[in-house]
Amino acid sequence: MAPMTEPAAGRRPLLNRRLASFGTTIFAEMSALAARTGSINLGQGFPDTDGPAQIAEAASRAVLTGLGNQYPPGPGVPELRAAVARHQERFYGLSWDPDAEVLVTAGATEAIAASLLALLEPGDEVVALEPYYDSYAACIAMAGAARVPVTLRPHGGAFALDVDELRAAVTPRTRLLLLNSPHNPTGTVLGPAELAAVAELAVERDLLVVTDEVYEHLVFEGVHTPLASLPGMRDRTVTISSAGKTFSFTGWKVGWVTAVPELVAAVRSAKQFLTFVSSGPFQYAVAEALDLPDSYYADFRADLAAKRDLLAGGLAAAGFEVFRPQGTYFITTDITPLGEKDGLAFCRSLPERCGVVAIPNQVFYDDRTAGATHVRWAFCKRTVVLEEAVERLGRLSR
Template sequence: MSALEPKKEHVSRKAGLFTESVIREMTREAIKYGAINLAQGFPDFAAPEEIKRAAIEAIAGDVNQYAITWGAQPFRQAIADKVRWSLGLEIDPETEITVTCGSTEGMIAAMLATVDPDEEVIIFEPFYENYAPDAIISGARPRYVPLHPPRWEFDPEELRRAFNRRTKAIILCNPNNPTGKVFTREELESIAAFCQEYDALCLTDEIYEHIVYEPCAHISMAQIAGMRERTVIVNSLSKTYSVTGWRVGYCIAPPKITSAIRKVHDFLTVGAAAPLQAAGTAAMHLPREYYAALRRDYARRRELLLGALEEAGFGVWRPDGAYYIMTDISHFGFSNDIEFARALVRDVGVACVPGSSFYSQPARGAQQVRFCFCKKEETLLAAAERLHRLTKRAR
């Protein structure tokens, strides 16, 4: 071997245990083929004028240097005020809130702050693609518990078998990405009972908390009896305020856990963008009617895309929350979801996410794909027109 050739493997073992984001890959494919992007969950419509103006004013006012590492005080106070009316929880902005670079950083910071190598983290599947890599990066072993269609319910006995003395945490996405499931109080209480029995944490991703459709309602795990002190809420401005590119999120946790999250966050990213935190303060002060209008607007978009998918021949699972629709593609005759997604983006001009990317064993999602409907109605109508080309192929 030449002295110039590397003698060691310079890529970590953990980096070899997961792939790049399939969701972001499908966005690149959509750009390549000029397709309508119903894969990655970012809106193609404008953010509220109030918060855009607040960001502009903050930049013009020279709010351009580091904020306090764990978040500007006015923003943390605004988060606490909003949580008081929306969840009925009293949060101390000085000791229980960490502002992060999006909920993505919030989740990995929370995991690195709480989970040790060789501990286990329970993940419901199908799952948002970041959770398993987060567990692996933290040195933990992910354990998967299935959500069963059509209601995407978990079997309490399957969940019980996943808990053991090594269980450190369970990750809950509620409302759920990719399924659109909204967990009921009874289901949350069942999960809470296991967390308390095994002294485990719940890391709850609540980024879609305001995108819930009647008659369902969002309930935070932190509202369940006995869970306030063992819950980390991860949230963000991204989905509620249509600013996915701002990368401003936050974690809410008990003081001891918050202290640990803040230390990890400091050395991961130092802090989130200062002028956008000022805009976040304005977002938290939007009137309550804003959230009601948000739900109404997304309910219309949901119905539009559901109808288009059903007419095109997809089997659909109706979401109760978030802005995704999981579909069954078995009627189209493709061997798997990857083949279908590639044909759809190339030949039909619509991008979706292969369902296998949401499962620990890809075969479980081989006849599923996910679409998002966080788009203008004209975008969804254009997608519906293209999807109609599939009707001749459906068996």
């Protein structure tokens, strides 16, 4: 019998209707395009070099000595949970109980999914900053909730949150605010006034907040302030981060949640039926990574800042309007000065025009017109690769 790939006449579609609108991710499409055309891939946000050798050796040592080769504890290995707690105290003065207030996940992606599946019910509304990372919309849909976007808009060479628009988006059906700072894809870092407004709103309306802080150590201007550190926010905030972006081991998929026991227990209830557990040996290695000296974090940030400046300069020289990011791996540009209006069409044609791949931001919006001319570029690559990309992009202005 031939495999059933399409529904027979009269049958409902095979794919759950909540996911029917999502299809293949833009990252898969553009990475395949890069491979097919031999282009430089500045689309997907992963480094092209590995992280610290001593941390890779720690993972190897864990495998060879039998640490984590069998199922690790459901909440994560004690060594990693303790290291996460030390990290939060060291950098932010936040004290978390590693046994009751830290949960290890299969990257931040699972942490987001588990948090939303645990905390939402059908009919709930989630206010999320737009443009948003694509898994946010899918996870909200899987939970049966409705997303309500609040759009970050260009202002003064960057993207800004309109706190009045945020307040107006909250209704009696709003259950949760979903934040991401430092923000992918715009590179925005929410400042003290914006965070204070979010906290005030959450307390006033008794809202939960899930905050994705995976780029916490990649802030080039200003500082990263965890929302959970603000008055009234500890008991209502689920904070998510991961090792992938901070230590350049994105394939290890080690993330974590910090929150009060009641919230961690809720998220764990959903998480246990997703992966159950994952990344056993890597958890021990990440525990060592989190204890690296301050110099590691400073050097890592300085290296990425230099790469940001290199690519930003090249993009400006090629004719783009460049929104200089305060953090993350990414630069957003506007293609309007090049006489272009459709970011998706532009990105699909770019490999043939100059051998570079980028991501159209419009796929991260509910309102596609809001990001129609915006394109995202990843600068988490070797300097020589970025230099070659800049050279190729220069063809657009010739």
